[in-house]
């Protein structure tokens with residue numbers, strides 16, 4: 001675990017947004033009441049996730065503009081036969097069975113996080129191993145800051161499964177998992193939560209061939 005700024009930012013997200021408010025949340029831009037299911041924008045400079053209403057969300061959907069805020073897209077893609085086999089996964093040295101990767105435009109580099117009892121933990125990314133993975137042209141589909149490459153590697157020796165998912169789904173996943181984590185390996189509840197999350201991701205995803 002490192003103490004670099006992305007981890008600090010994630011710590012802030014965890015600390016300030018443990019769960020949706022029972023009496024309804026408000027848009028963090030215009031203060032309008034929003035539903036429990038709502039959209040998010042990333043504050044690129046501060047590297048924070050903000051809960052927003054539909055109107056504010058739509059102001060920041062242009063990914064080509066040099067905007068401070070970027071709307072988190074809602075697409076899910078699965079990447080069959082992705083350039084991340086068992087040996088590439090092992091070269092990345094992630095200590096648990098899943099992780100997510102995204103390009104942080106403020107740092108101008110790809111960062112890697114994995115879930116655990118403390119929430120999202122940053123992994124020092126082995127750039128040589130990542131270079132092999134990023135030869136797959138589908139890595140180019142990921143929008144900076146707002147979309148992540150999500151990887152799940154089972155312990156059965158098969159090639160890991162890879163998806164493109166919204167970054168807020170990753171934060172929701174690690175946040176929810178942190179609340180359930182017990183003991184060394186997370187325990188039964190954590191394992192069920194992980195299985196349910198990946199079932200939902202698989203159901204929502206559309207296959208994207210290379």
Ligand SMILES: [Zn+2]
Pocket residue numbers: 027028029030031032052053054055056057
């Ligand atoms: Zn708003």
Ligand SMILES: [Zn+2]
Pocket residue numbers: 038039040050051052
């Ligand atoms: Zn929210």
